[in-house]
Amino acid sequence: xxxxxxxxxxxxxxxxxxxxxxxxxxxxxxxxxxxxxxxxxxxxxxxxxxxxxxxxxxxxxxxxxxxxxxxxxxxxxxxxxxxxxxxxxxxxxxxxxxxxxxxxxxxxxxxxxxxxxxxxxxxxxxxxxxxxxxxxxxxxxxxxxxxxxxxxxxxxxxxxxxxxxxxxxxxxxxxxxxxxxxxxxxxxxxxxxxxxxxxxxxxxxxxxxxxxxxxxxxxxxxxxxxxxxxxxxxxxxxxxxxxxxxxxxxxxxxxxxxxxxxxxxxxxxxxxxxxxxxxxxxxxxxxxxxxxxxxxxxxxxxxxxxxxxxxxxxxxxxxxxxxxxxxxxxxxxxxxxxxxxxxxxxxxxxxxxxxxxxxxxxxxxxxxxxxxxxxxxxxxxxxxxxxxxxxxxxxxxxxxxxxxxxxxxxxxxxxxxxxxxxxxxxxxxxxxxxxxxxxxxxxx
Amino acid sequence: xxxxxxxxxxxxxxxxxxxxxxxxxxxxxxxxxxxxxxxxxxxxxxxxxxxxxxxxxxxxxxxxxxxxxxxxxxxxxxxxxxxxxxxxxxxxxxxxxxxxxxxxxxxxxxxxxxxxxxxxxxxxxxxxxxxxxxxxxxxxxxxxxxxxxxxxxxxxxxxxxxxxxxxxxxxxxxxxxxxxxxxxxxxxxxxxxxxxxxxxxxxxxxxxxxxxxxxxxxxxxxxxxxxxxxxxxxxxxxxxxxxxxxxxxxxxxxxxxxxxxxxxxxxxxxxxxxxxxxxxxxxxxxxxxxxxxxxxxxxxxxxxxxxxxxxxxxxxxxxxxxxxxxxxxxxxxxxxxxxxxxxxxxxxxxxxxxxxxxxxxxxxxxxxxxxxxxxxxxxxxxxxxxxxxxxxxxxxxxxxxxxxxxxxxxxxxxxxxxxxxxxxxxxxxxxxxxxxxxxxxxxxxxxxxxxxxxxxxxxxxxxxxxxxxxxx
Numbered sequence: 001x002x003x004x005x006x007x008x009x010x011x012x013x014x015x016x017x018x019x020x021x022x023x024x025x026x027x028x029x030x031x032x033x034x035x036x037x038x039x040x041x042x043x044x045x046x047x048x049x050x051x052x053x054x055x056x057x058x059x060x061x062x063x064x065x066x067x068x069x070x071x072x073x074x075x076x077x078x079x080x081x082x083x084x085x086x087x088x089x090x091x092x093x094x095x096x097x098x099x100x101x102x103x104x105x106x107x108x109x110x111x112x113x114x115x116x117x118x119x120x121x122x123x124x125x126x127x128x129x130x131x132x133x134x135x136x137x138x139x140x141x142x143x144x145x146x147x148x149x150x151x152x153x154x155x156x157x158x159x160x161x162x163x164x165x166x167x168x169x170x171x172x173x174x175x176x177x178x179x180x181x182x183x184x185x186x187x188x189x190x191x192x193x194x195x196x197x198x199x200x201x202x203x204x205x206x207x208x209x210x211x212x213x214x215x216x217x218x219x220x221x222x223x224x225x226x227x228x229x230x231x232x233x234x235x236x237x238x239x240x241x242x243x244x245x246x247x248x249x250x251x252x253x254x255x256x257x258x259x260x261x262x263x264x265x266x267x268x269x270x271x272x273x274x275x276x277x278x279x280x281x282x283x284x285x286x287x288x289x290x291x292x293x294x295x296x297x298x299x300x301x302x303x304x305x306x307x308x309x310x311x312x313x314x315x316x317x318x319x320x321x322x323x324x325x326x327x328x329x330x331x332x333x334x335x336x337x338x339x340x341x342x343x344x345x346x347x348x349x350x351x352x353x354x355x356x357x358x359x360x361x362x363x364x365x366x367x368x369x370x371x372x373x374x375x376x377x378x379x380x381x382x383x384x385x386x387x388x389x390x391x392x393x394x395x396x397x398x399x400x401x402x403x404x405x406x407x408x409x410x411x412x413x414x415x416x417x418x419x420x421x422x423x424x425x426x427x428x429x430x431x432x433x434x435x436x437x438x439x440x441x442x443x444x
Numbered sequence: 445x446x447x448x449x450x451x452x453x454x455x456x457x458x459x460x461x462x463x464x465x466x467x468x469x470x471x472x473x474x475x476x477x478x479x480x481x482x483x484x485x486x487x488x489x490x491x492x493x494x495x496x497x498x499x500x501x502x503x504x505x506x507x508x509x510x511x512x513x514x515x516x517x518x519x520x521x522x523x524x525x526x527x528x529x530x531x532x533x534x535x536x537x538x539x540x541x542x543x544x545x546x547x548x549x550x551x552x553x554x555x556x557x558x559x560x561x562x563x564x565x566x567x568x569x570x571x572x573x574x575x576x577x578x579x580x581x582x583x584x585x586x587x588x589x590x591x592x593x594x595x596x597x598x599x600x601x602x603x604x605x606x607x608x609x610x611x612x613x614x615x616x617x618x619x620x621x622x623x624x625x626x627x628x629x630x631x632x633x634x635x636x637x638x639x640x641x642x643x644x645x646x647x648x649x650x651x652x653x654x655x656x657x658x659x660x661x662x663x664x665x666x667x668x669x670x671x672x673x674x675x676x677x678x679x680x681x682x683x684x685x686x687x688x689x690x691x692x693x694x695x696x697x698x699x700x701x702x703x704x705x706x707x708x709x710x711x712x713x714x715x716x717x718x719x720x721x722x723x724x725x726x727x728x729x730x731x732x733x734x735x736x737x738x739x740x741x742x743x744x745x746x747x748x749x750x751x752x753x754x755x756x757x758x759x760x761x762x763x764x765x766x767x768x769x770x771x772x773x774x775x776x777x778x779x780x781x782x783x784x785x786x787x788x789x790x791x792x793x794x795x796x797x798x799x800x801x802x803x804x805x806x807x808x809x810x811x812x813x814x815x816x817x818x819x820x821x822x823x824x825x826x827x828x829x830x831x832x833x834x835x836x837x838x839x840x841x842x843x844x845x846x847x848x849x850x851x852x853x854x855x856x857x858x859x860x861x862x863x864x865x866x867x868x869x870x871x872x873x874x875x876x877x878x879x880x881x882x883x884x885x886x887x888x889x890x891x892x893x894x895x896x897x898x899x900x901x902x903x904x905x906x907x908x909x910x911x912x913x914x915x916x
């Protein structure tokens with residue numbers, strides 16, 4: 001129930017820290033892997049993360065659930081140890097290691113004490129290289145995944161997000177979330193043979209990135225990575241998505257869910273922008289002025305002045321690897337839904353028609369550069385930003401240049417980006433919850 | 445409080461901390477040095493009894509300032525449930541000196557400088573905090589001190605904020621597990637105010653008058669009912685000087701701060717609740733009464749919770765999740781000022797039966813009570829918790845947030861000693877606390893039973909409830 005993630009997206013927007021991350025970070029290619037190490041003042045703790053391109057979009061024309069299932073099987077045992085033995089090794093020293101599968105990437109993250117880094121790197125390599133893919137564990141993973149998906153259907157946020165994705169992205173896009181029923185059917189029909197084939201084709205060191213931050217010895221880390229991943233070959237899937245027009249979806253969609261007294265609303269469109277496009281940062285700044293924080297226009301009016309919602313905000317996202325989206329997200333009680341939508345559209349129109357002011361721009365610039373500094377005050381913040389930055393295709397120096405890039409943005413650039421890339425008259429509106437005007441028979 | 449959070453609470457004697465030298469106490473006129481523990485120094489502001497905790501940490505050019513008021517939903521009574529939380533929201537509405545119209549509000553100040561800030565309310569406390577560049581610390585302390593006694597508190601602000609808070613309540617109602625947790629607390633507590641949710645009952649949120657909120661503010665928002673914590677890139681003497689400059693003129697409370705004296709009557713039999721509403725999959729939750737956070741058994745109870753549900757080798761993961769009866773298991777071991785609950789949650793897998801999952805959960809608890817746990821299980825659980833403690837010192841804000849829970853529990857120094865207590869837990873301790881606290885007569889069992897609504901008219905609104913930390 002914590003709204004601070006919506007209101008304070010400081011890590012997502014932030015970039016470089018105080019004195020030079022690029023100067024502190026050591027980037028080398030070891031055993032084919034892009035290894036980035038950054039020693040900080042924290043004592044004994046190492047935070048690590050990493051990724052490789054083997055997410056859902058790499059299913060291609062095959063079973064669309066296979067990439068997620070491969071990722072879910074990574075910690076279910078390897079060819080040399082079962083899942084309990086691996087978990088025991090990690091638990092016995094309090095180390096953490098988790099995997100997650102997204103549209104483009106399989107990502108991992110974790111923490112350990114300095115002394116345990118060699119062991120954890122060894123286990124990471126073992127799990128990435130040699131998952132057992134046992135039939136017994138596969139059956140369990142399929143059932144657990146099916147249960148998690150079924151439970152997600154209870155969430156208005158999940159239902160609205162899925163519908164929005166389907167309305168603005170084509171299948172094959174890393175940002176496309178398939179209908180849950182279709183994904184469940186794919187989970188059911190997937191086989192271990194499918195998983196093994198996908199793993200052999202997609203996983204490997206050539207596009208693997210590992211980031212480690214904290215109390216580490218860079219030379220020791222390099223040696224451990226070299227040893228653990230020695231002899232592994234392959235990988236190297238190219239991240240390349242063709243530009244696709246949004247589907248011709250219904251502009252207004254209502255998902256009736258009984259006994260959901262808060263309706264989730266998403267209003268937005270495909271942005272047509274990648275993060276590397278010149279207009280990406282100006283549009284982000286403009287969007288922050290509309291809907292970031294308590295002083296953003298949406299919160300200041302729709303929540304603080306009119307009392308219509310607990311949370312409302314706008315953001316640009318999903319644009320690291322392909323053109324992303326722009327959206328306003330909000331929650332409204334069914335009885336206040338109509339008023340809430342009216343106020344939201346009013347603020348959107350005003351912002352679009354009149355643009356933002358120079359005072360708002362200057363305030364938002366200091367917000368972004370200030371929150372950047374705060375966000376990079378932890379090993380988590382530093383590791384996460386390094387990984388995002390290199391995955392977007394930037395050099396590490398970009399982290400240190402970010403505040404200057406923000407400062408350089410002009411009012412004209414910001415207001416032009418709004419007009420050029422957005423069209424409030426053609427946005428998709430998704431509502432999920434106990435919507436008063438929608439009879440259950442009409443539910444999607 | 446979630447067990448997950450608790451794992452991240454204890455510190456200081458763990459190998460894995462930022463280097464924190466115990467500083468010599470700073471001498472500052474107007475303050476009385478109280479003690480130092482784990483590098484954290486405690487002072488009292490002589491003018492008004494404000495408790496001050498300081499921990500310099502120069503690893504990044506940021507600082508966290510947090511004020512913790514020792515008032516939470518446990519201080520509420522009939523008709524004013526949720527008042528602590530609603531007041532927390534109104535604390536951002538301004539004062540004569542700091543307000544939105546003049547461009548001097550707390551939101552305007554903190555967002556301009558990119559601070560991470562907010563406020564939260566829970567059973568025993570309310571806290572307000574900002575994590576920000578050290579050069580902005582003084583401006584934040586000034587505004588935080590100002591709103592301790594100079595808040596406007598106008599009904600014109602309450603009315604629109606009431607519907608904001610009501611929507612926060614409604615968002616909670618969207619989640620069946622949240623609703624189940626509220627019902628469990630309401631059933632487990634008959635007399636003690638942990639009975640009602642921190643966010644309050646819906647009718648109280650809607651109807652509490654501004655006069656009652658003013659009364660609440662004037663009763664509890666005083667320096668002698670608060671702790672300020674400053675952690676980050678600042679020297680102790682400088683931190684104290686800022687506290688004195690902005691809090692020094694505030695008088696202590698003109699009346700004694702009222703204390704909660706209600707003790708929950710002893711429970712003499714198992715209780716059950718059922719939440720039936722639209723949903724997809726069921727949940728079984730088994731709660732047992734546990735002692736207050738400061739009780740010596742807290743460490744062993746945390747280890748017990750870990751052995752039961754943390755990780756693939758935990759008892760209930762192996763008995764339930766690995767058998768495809770649940771999609772997950774977890775334990776919330778209460779860590780509060782007064783005796784609370786340890787709740788085990790088992791989220792049912794498709795086709796699993798509530799009764800089967802409940803029986804296996806109880807069988808595992810009984811087996812643990814009868815046979816005990818192994819040294820290896822204890823060792824693994826302890827190491828996980830100690831490592832998590834080290835991870836939880838990653839940054840000033842993380843430290844302040846965790847310390848906040850110990851302040852509200854009644855003794856911040858437990859923050860510096862709980863790791864040692866956890867390290868000393870033995871298999872015998874775990875077996876003993878399981879037998880002492882996990883007894884059927886002190887249990888409350890809850891089922892969330894999902895139902896598919898009939899085609900036709902939407903169902904009537906669900907009953908209200910709520911627990912858990914909630915933020916502005």
